[in-house]
Amino acid sequence: MLLAIDVGNTNAKFALFRGTELLARWRIATDDRRTADEYMVWLDQLLRIEGHDRSDVDAVIISTVVPRALHNLRLLADKYFGVEAFIAGRDPVSWGIALRVDEPQSVGADRACNAISAQAIAPGVDKLVISFGTATTFDHIGPEGGYLGGIIAPGVNLSLEALVAAAAKLPRIAIEAPASASVIGRTTESQMLIGVYWGYVAMIEGLIARMKAEVAKPMTVIATGGLATLFEEHAHQFDRIEPDLTLNGLMHLYQQRSAGA
Template identity: 90%
Template sequence: MLLAIDVGNTNAKFALFRGSDLLARWRIATDDRRTADEYMVWLDQLMRIEGHARGDVDAVIISTVVPRALHNLQLLAHKYFGVEALVAGRGAVGWGIALKVDEPQAVGADRAVNAISAQAVEPGKDKLVISFGTATTFDHIGPDGAYRGGIIAPGVNLSLEALVAAAAKLPRIAIEAPANPSVIGRTTESQMLIGVYWGYVAMIEGLIARMKAEVGKPMTVIATGGLATLFQEQAHLFDRIEPDLTLNGLMHLYAKQNGQK
């Protein structure tokens, strides 16, 4: 089995694949101080709960936007699974897609992996991939799978945290869809929720429209990340939601590296 690890700024996701089948997935808060031993104690218990054994894993692939977390994950692969981890975008593990931007070396590993995954689900079409994380990113993937650039915006939770931190009297609220479509709030909390939710919807709609107009061709809008479903519930912004887009991208990258389809 393949253990795929995607480390974001907020969470690290782990998944087990047998071929192209995703068998199990887990997440843990990103902490670049976490040791290989700590990862294994946590992971071993979860694998057992799902009916998998450590010895079932014969390959590991890692994608990370947190460079300091990499060493301990490589050590995890070596010490506990007896394999040398492949690191997406490094060494012999090329992307297999063109990065048609001015600074290809600066493209985040997660965005390149998402491009690989998006091409697998919508080959031959222009795609707009929206990823909801610490930042919200909008990426144009060409019909040939090439990464052609995109947009980086503050993530929803990051925006809300900044608002609460800067305004002493504003309460901390949870991100959720407003109870009704009104954009005139009657309480402080409802006004904050409207501003965050519908304000973000307006930003997404506007950036989708601008990117489609600039590309000048139909685009399939693919969303990933935990908040994608929340926005789709009331705003219907996306053509499809792929919760495991990044993890599946790592699976496809590993398959390409090993000459598999």
């Protein structure tokens, strides 16, 4: 079985695959100080809950946008699973897709994995992948699967944290869809929620429209990330939501690597 590990700025996601089948997934807060031993204590329990054992894992693939986390994850693969981890994107060529941007080495591992996964979902057409994480990214993937560029915007939680940190009298609120479509709030909390939520919806709709106009061809819009479903009801812009897009991209990358080995 394959253990796929995707480390983002906020969360690290682990998934167990048998072939192309995703058997289980788990999430833990990103902490670049976490040791291989700590990871294994956590993983060992979760594997057993799902009816698996560490001996079932015979391959590990890792992508990370947090370089300092990589050492302990590689040690995890070596010490506890007895394998050398495949590091996704160690160099741009290893992605197996064209990175048609000015600085291909700067393309985040998660975005490249999303491109690979999006191509498997919708080959032959242009794709727009929107990933809702610490940052919200909008990526243009060509009909042949090449990464053609995109947009980076502050994530919705990051935007809210910045607002609360900069304004002493504003309370901390949870992000959720407002109870009504009204954009006139009657309390401080409702006004903040309207500003953040509907402001974000307007940004999503506006950037999708601008990218579609610039590409000037039909695009399949795929949303992913922990907060994607928050905007599904009101944005009406997504063709599909794929929560496991990045992890599936890692699986496809490993399958391609194994086939070419």
